Amino acid sequence: MMKAFTGLLLVPFATSITSRPHRSIILPTLNDTNNVGVKNIAMIDENRLDPFTNNTQQRELIISLFYPIDGAPSQLLVDQQVNYYSGKADPVTPYMPPATAATYDALLAEYGVAKGTFSRLFTRCQTNAPVPKDLSGYPLVIFSPGAGASRFTYTTIAQEIARKGYIVACLDHSYDALVVEFPDGRLIHGVGKDSPYTLELMVQVRAQDVSFVLDELLSSSLLSPYNINVNNTIAFGHSLGGATTAEVMLNDSRIKGGVNFDGTLFGSMEKPDTMLSKPFIQFGRARNGPNEDQNREWKRLSGWKLELQLEEAAHETFSDIPLLAEVTGLRKRLGRKGDEILGKVDGLRALEIMVAYVTAFAEYVLTGKNSSLLSDDGGGRFPEVKVLRRG
Template identity: 85%
Template sequence: MKAFIGLLLVPCAIGLTSRPDEPIILPTLNNTNLVGVKNIAMIDENRLDPFTNNTQFRELMVSLFYPIDGAPSQLLVDQQASHYSGKADTVTPYMPPATAANFDALFAEFGVANGTFSQLFTRCQANAPIPKDLSNYPLVMFSPGAVASRFIYTTIAQEIARKGYIVACLDHSYDALVVEFPDGRLIHGIDIDSRDIVELMVQVRAQDVSFVLDELVWSSLLSSYNINVNDTIAFGHSLGGATTAEVMLYDTRIKGGVNLDGKLFGSMEKPDTRLSRPFIQFGRARNGPNEDQDREWKRLSGWKLELHLEEASHTTFSDLPLLAEVIGLRKRLGRKGDELLGKADGVRALEIMVAYVTAFAEYVLTGKNSSLLSDDGGGRFPEVEVLRRG
């Protein structure tokens, strides 16, 4: 079950580069454009959750990132009180407390100190007032990898939002390592111990994405903000990439998708399946022919592009390389760190993912092509190879 997170769990002592209780503020690509975030609980009262033996309605948590107005302000830190506050660009905890404690526990036997994840902060304003009309901001949906929390992709989501997008990041309950609700309840992930469980998860995840799109329009909390859900893109990492393709097969509101280093489980494995809308396959470089990827390529019948990131690992397509650097893990791992995290540093990997997702979104939603999507990528990221297009 813990295969994704477990890539980082190696026997070594890990110590923070900062003092205990000192906030570690994660880097940002652009601190000029301000971003807000709301963590929202959603209940689908039209769908019973198969992971509860159909005894409870399906419950989700969603992080909604959005551009906000305001001028950057000086961060205020009261270290003695362990209280972090500010104004327009107030830092926000990277994870809520119980989730952070679960990640501490997961890494504890490998030397991560208790309280490490609660020391991580991001430059994003929690519960900032949402602009009254969001109709001019395109919507991007995100689905994480199996077991991984939505919070492990926070910097990717907020940097996309800084470029003028709304980003909805889902946690898929009973799939994520842990999902923390506002009332303090925790839902832990189940064991992913069979192919049937994976196939069920892809189906349920796709339904989750469609449900959240509905909620962004119809819920009393969000309906007044005029979010345009009819022209959106989606992307996902690992099983989230399969989720993206699956939901696109039946939900035409999603005009294009990006799969970050994932195998397309679910309906995309059927020989007669064809996905006719734009899609990018973006993964690690191959070490020879890959029959799965070749089959997937044939089932993408619309505009399509396959990209490879040189010297990447599976975790490169998340926040984990960045987190490993700020807590001092990469340095301690040495060469093993390159194998587990990829050789690109965390900020560079972040820049690449944000650039390609937003270039694709602009192309799909406005028709404006970017040199990044050309044969040579415009020369901006030489470590990204265009393998094929169609």
């Protein structure tokens, strides 16, 4: 069972929402085209009870589906408000729906983020743009966020991968994400870091979510006309999403390779007899040599594997957060503390690096075409990325 979840508020571009609070920001991209569409789709797994409701309700999820379209820079409409859930096609997309935006405003208020900040952010995706009749020629990439994180805080990464000719499905894991907002206005809040649920259970449920989404993309009456090919999928995730990626790869043959951005591989990968034989990239921030967890994980990757580190990165570098901090002026206000939280890598540069490596890896795994990025020196394109080891 699936439902569409869409909508938009359109306002003019501005460079600073701190100095001009009545205006909004169109987030920068790696190019200025609007050739990516996005649909937000709610799903109900009628065959699975949700353990976070004491098994009293069916598991509910929502995804953002990004896809390539024929498009050019669109003229933005001024001072026109439309219903967020209207289903209307529009040239830009709100970064977050209203309640989610308000939740993030409140979360970051202690850092000086003003009320209304997140509701004034927009992306150069076309909401509900017509989907090409046949998407089978576009490889599918599926993404799992970090613990507690909303899928929306990885939007720019997803849209740039889609711009390279991929379909990208970004999940929200209900009761894990800080808040999940549904089309009827219902909110599901995360259980929080002090919940009684184990990391092993969280990873297991997340992996089941990913496989369910692949099932729905294949069989749902809403999406089946688009002929999405789910049988050759690449998965990637950040933090606990990286653990989710490895977990689902162990049990779902449709996923051919995975990328873990700065996550520890909790779940089945902690067991001494577990071996993951599919291609896998470990990509994290710089450390003083591999730690015990990294060495354990490396030994349990028995297929093609590569371990990379991004110099001067922090954990949040592998998300949209640095870019958001830069365009809103938050990074400047945080000063040195901002470097600790966000890393020193420029937000657009981090975006370019992540997109380049995910797409190069996907092309290698799915077509066999090798990229200099995956070589011992990375081809010299990103000198701040270091190859730690390969196998």
